[in-house]
Amino acid sequence: xxxxxxxxxxxxxxxxxxxxxxxxxxxxxxxxxxxxxxxxxxxxxxxxxxxxxxxxxxxxxxxxxxxxxxxxxxxxxxxxxxxxxxxxxxxxxxxxxxxxxxxxxxxxxxxxxx
Amino acid sequence: xxxxxxxxxxxxxxxxxxxxxxxxxxxxxxxxxxxxxxxxxxxxxxxxxxxxxxxxxxxxxxxxxxxxxxxxxxxxxxxxxxxxxxxxxxxxxxxxxxxxxxxxxx
Numbered sequence: 001x002x003x004x005x006x007x008x009x010x011x012x013x014x015x016x017x018x019x020x021x022x023x024x025x026x027x028x029x030x031x032x033x034x035x036x037x038x039x040x041x042x043x044x045x046x047x048x049x050x051x052x053x054x055x056x057x058x059x060x061x062x063x064x065x066x067x068x069x070x071x072x073x074x075x076x077x078x079x080x081x082x083x084x085x086x087x088x089x090x091x092x093x094x095x096x097x098x099x100x101x102x103x104x105x106x107x108x109x110x111x112x113x114x
Numbered sequence: 115x116x117x118x119x120x121x122x123x124x125x126x127x128x129x130x131x132x133x134x135x136x137x138x139x140x141x142x143x144x145x146x147x148x149x150x151x152x153x154x155x156x157x158x159x160x161x162x163x164x165x166x167x168x169x170x171x172x173x174x175x176x177x178x179x180x181x182x183x184x185x186x187x188x189x190x191x192x193x194x195x196x197x198x199x200x201x202x203x204x205x206x207x208x209x210x211x212x213x214x215x216x217x218x219x220x
Contacts, residue, residue: 035209037211044201044211044212044213044214045150045158045201045203045211045214046211047203047208047209047210047211058208060208061115094157094158096157099205100148100160100163100169101148101150101158101160101203102160102169102170104157104158105157106157107157
């Protein structure tokens, strides 16, 4: 069974760095891409970036300067790091398996607040 | 970057009614258009991919069509369980979601 699960801190202070982990099971990171998508409360979805199966990455141009995605294939984990967080980065952060987003994690709410 | 405009942003319709949601791209997206349903408190759920392909397990009352820059999601007979927000996603050039259509029962 394909599963994805996000984990990380629920609260981050402004200007600090967000670190999230997506732990997957039921498939290999070397066979499928994993994307990060976020959703501010009550608002729409924003594609953030992707870890391709081959190990390369791509990012939303609006976030590229602040965002980094990496992985540990031995642990079936994909990591998201985003720096210089502001209140507008408060959102539910999802990881999802590509190329079609048929499988999603449950999402993790990150609140940026002092 | 490709922009996706969904309309309407809010729709109220009766059970059994035929409902059409629209998504317009700022440039040709070559039918790389998917539709997602998101119910309150849940992750999005894939309904249709590549314009008109019904994802596994999705009821046949959902259908998609379109080409070029204009795409539609149709629900042939609205059911109470279809209350949700619907998002389109273009995958032709990187990825961009539409802003969503919130669908409720009248």
